[in-house]
Amino acid sequence: MIRVGLVGIGAQTKENLLPSLLQIPEIQIVAACDVSLERAEEVKGYVRDVQVFKDVATMINIMGPDALVLACPPQAHRDISLMAIERGIHVFVEKPPCFTLNELKDMIDAAARKRVVTGVGLNFRFARPVQHLRKIAASEKFGRTMHVQINHYAGKPRAPMWGLSSTLRSFLLAQTIHSIDLTTAFGKDEHVTDVHSTVQHGTDAMLARIDITFSSGRSASILTGSMFPYFEFDMKVIGDRSSMLTLDNLWNITLHDAEISSQVVGGDKRWRNAWQPGPLDSGYVRSGYFTELTGFFNAIRSGTRFEADFESMIPTYQVIEQVCAAEVQPGVVATPSSSVTGVQQRSVANG
Template identity: 35%
Template sequence: MKLGFIGFGPQAKENIIPCCQLISGVEIAGICEKDAHRRRQAQERFRLDCGYSDYRQMIDDLHPDAVIAACYPDDHYEIARFCLDRSIPVFVEKPPAPSSRHLEELITLARRKRTTTGVGMNFRFAAVSTRLKALASGQLSSISLRHYCNKPTDPFWNYASTLRSFLHAQTIHSLDFLIDLCGPVDELAVFGGDEASVIDMTVMVTFANGQHASLITANTSPHFVFDFDAVCSDGRHISSSALWHMGVTEVGKVYANEEEKRWSEHWAPSPLDSGYQRSGYAGQMAEFLAAVEEGRESRISFASVAETYRCLDQIESQVAGRRYIPKPAMHSLTREAV
């Protein structure tokens, strides 16, 4: 499978390209990079005949089987449109589009062209995520998620506000994590919000299946935090810290000395884990490329993040004091089971 890559920054070099190289039959046919120094690095590293500064020329010259974009988000929407117009499968890092309207345009075009798409939602495939789904299957009652970071504190990616920058750079991951776990959202309420460069809010979510969640998120942490506590109806409590360690406590389970309290079981990744599996990058790229090969919609398609975008819009609307945003037509909420 011939792949054309757009962008050769840290995300592409450290995560996306190495994960693709782990998959048998993948060929790095070309790399497009606007920066001349990084473009030369890509040529030398992968022994490419030439480097491209224009992705359109690369695609027209190489006719890749799929395009993978890990570049500045400003370009994601136009790259996706260019590829879909030519029925070329395309994967872009998040966010795939600057707004829900733009995303709906891409979803419609992808369906009309019957072309595979993918979005970089690696948390869906993280080792902790897959174990949480297995442990809580059919029993999850509620989950509390804490997602802290230290950026953005100013608008970027040509967005007009720090809030939208934060939602599309950070909250998109934590909210999508919850939606992937629990399904479509029925109600959502936001407490707190943004003031100047500080964002600190709690989002209360009720899902259509009756499960509920709280998301506490802020841009004031000195480092990245992604911890959760999940409560199951069968008396099981599942906790995780930093997408790494996982603890499980069960009501009525007997441990040493016939004790039932103050004991728990713990899981941690193998020290030989590459990191790509643990973080979910390997899983997301394997899923996208398998979907391309099989000619089907991927589990990380543009359509699969429509509900996440709707909820991001609702958070932004509530924080800004605007009106409630209704649910779109049901076709936008359709997602394949993970």
């Protein structure tokens, strides 16, 4: 049994994380913490014997949890994670885990020193359609992935968040972090070698194009921004055997295969093999929340790394830093080794 403390009892915890945790076997939620004790008390509607707190340090001292699950602003994720790690507590934080690459490296170093398991909530990566798409792309028949193309449309945020001064950094951390992370999920032991980006500003919104090259030669492109009237997420994965996978709005997958086309319907037709989640699939499995949390706790039990741990976020934060640096100095292409500190907002680690 893994004893878990929840920190930050807002909409994300109540609507997605807590319901998923309640479905995972051998998990005991022993404590809930929020600056609003009234919000923390709401957890008692799901877990009768849970203890509630307003201060994280007090919760840790009294309850001694094995792991924390956090859904807070990034400055709290950073500070509370560092405090918990020093006490040997495993930590899972919702995205984003922190503001900058330098902060992320500090968190990685602390976790390595204390040998704790870390995790970042990136439910897009663990959504059932994306998991299925990744499985197809990893097959020998599909071939080596050459390019990943993502259209990630959003209408917010259109102003700085979490005390930051940069709307661009806020948007990248709040939205595009999912897309950048997914471009890294189709390669193994790769690192970012080049990033080119352009950012266009409208009246109160932005449009960004990000092109990424990896050490294997694989490339990725992302079109994103807050200049859209609605949310939409589409993805294409291109293999070196004239195969292409498309993901429509995190739901429908279509495999276009030139070989099958020539064998079955002739070379002048486009062969499509379609897949989508079943109507009875659990919403939390389909959306990725159950799968990512299950993977995190399995990593704790086995003493292994979780797929989406702090260290796995290094390429994503390298891209974010370079996109922000390019906007500060237009026309200057930052190298992957560049260290851009950005704005750091310190806060009391009280959840």
